[in-house]
Amino acid sequence: MxxxxxxxxxxxxxxxxxxxxxxxxxxxxxxxxxxxxxxxxxxxxxxxxxxxxxxxxxxxxxxxxxxxxxxxxxxxxxxxxxxxxxxxxxxxxxxxxxxxxxxxxxxxxxxxxxxxxxxGGKAQADYLLLQSQLKPLEDKMKPLSEQMRRLFEEKNEAASNALFPQLRAIRVDMNKVEDDFIRQHPDSYVSLNLINGRGGVIEPSKFEPFFNLLSTRMKNTNTGKDLAARLAIAKKTDIGQPAVGFTQNNTAGVPVSLASLKGKYVLIDFWASWCGPCRAENPNVLKAYQRFKDKNFEIIAVSLDDKKEAWLKAIETDGLPWIHVSDLKGWKNEVAALYDVKAVPQNFLLGPDGTIIAKNLRGEELESELAKFIKN
CATH class of the missing domain: 2.60.40 (Immunoglobulin-like)
Structure with a gap:
């Protein structure tokens, strides 16, 4: 014994x-x-x-x-x-x-x-606390998500879409729980992780108030420092700021500068041949381009491809007649780094003076936004 x-x-x-x-x-x-x-x-x-x-x-x-x-x-x-x-x-x-x-x-x-x-550990204890707070909402969401999955498999699009408002409302409530957790636990790695998860596309007005809630210790972590650097870039590329200049080679290997397009309305469009949402969005961009291409409007598309053949084939297949540039470095594209592009598609609309006037326009938004500035 x-x-x-x-x-x-x-x-x-x-x-x-x-x-x-x-x-x-x-x-x-x-x-x-x-x-x-x-x-x-x-x-x-x-x-x-x-x-x-x-x-x-x-x-x-x-x-x-x-x-x-x-x-x-x-x-x-x-x-x-x-x-x-x-x-x-x-x-x-x-x-x-x-x-x-x-x-x-x-x-x-x-x-x-x-x-x-x-x-084990303080951070895991915080995580278990957050999970317990979210569980009632996750329990409400689970059957709805399962029902939506079944409807999607049955190709019942109308019934599936009808569930979106309920799911969206639950997600809004979950966001509120997470917001409160961040406010109450500014020195927690879980709060840092929640904020990091919202950093796919950083909107300074929404992102900065929560980032500022974090303790000095959290801001000084590797993740905190990275988020601070990305926030600084996001503020420099926000609406009302002058667009960051760049030069990159087109499909023929000829350098094209953003400065050469000054005086026009310009859409900087970040995309890639392998990006399904980008390819799905291309018809909308093409429709806007065809309407405004002769009215002082141009597009410069920055590809995050790393294979030239795939890049060129996508341009041809989708019928994209505007300016295309890339350094073929994939996610390490130097222009993408300048604009902190961590997800595609993303775009920035510039006025003739080179100022950013709109961001991340989808569907009919690009055409309607251009119509505000360019009269037929």
Missing amino acids: LKTLITAVMGLLAFSANAQNGFSIKGKVAPEYNGQKVLLDYRDKGKMVKDSAIVKNGSFLLQGKVGEVVQANLTLKPLKAGKAPSNYKEMMAVDEQDFFLENAGFTVAGANIKTALIK
Whole structure:
């Protein structure tokens, strides 16, 4: 008995000591998963980190060290897993869970990973609190989302669209819960993560007030510093600001500068051949171009492609007769960096003096916005 007690105490001390230097994740799942693999994935200092452990006697152990608190993922799967999920049903069936990882001791307890309670560290405690606050709304949304999925599969577009107002209303309520969480927890990595998640396209008037709520410690994290830099760019490329100049090669390899188009209404259109929403939007852009191309209007499309053949084929297939430029560096396109473009499609409409007068116009918005300035 004494030997067993000493062994248990030594194990706890070892677990605690490791947590001080790094992290330990001690998991317990149903024995039926013995021999399966638990995968741990996270991004640390800009690099993807992957680790794994085999379930033995219903238990697994993962250890490591992170530079700062990160959002991580645990996934349970057979050693010889099949192909990756290809549809919504298969994706929902994946046995996984996200959590906040830091250098601390963690426990994972449940029948499987998806339903397990993951505890350990201050950030994860905050995350569990936020999840508990969102759960009533998620419970309301789940059956509606499932119903919409079924209607979509049945190609019942009218009934599917009729559900959007209900889903949108729930999402608005969820945003309010998240907003309150940020206000009440300005020094939490969870608040930082929520704000980072809203940074796909940064609108300074909406984004900056919440970013300013963050504590100095959160602003000084790598993510916080990156968001501050992106916010600064967003403010420089906001409506009313002079457009940032650039020069990039066209499809023939000839440099084209934005400055050469001054005096015209200009749409800077960020897109890519592989971007489905961009290609779907092209007919709307083409319609506006055909109406205003002879009325002091031009488009300069900046492609985030990295393969010239695909870029040129998309231009030809979609019949896009305006100016096209690219450095073929994909997401590292230098013009995209100047405008902090992290998602496509995005666009900026400039007045003849080079000032940004509108942003991210979709559908009929581009044509109607141009009609305000250019009279027939």
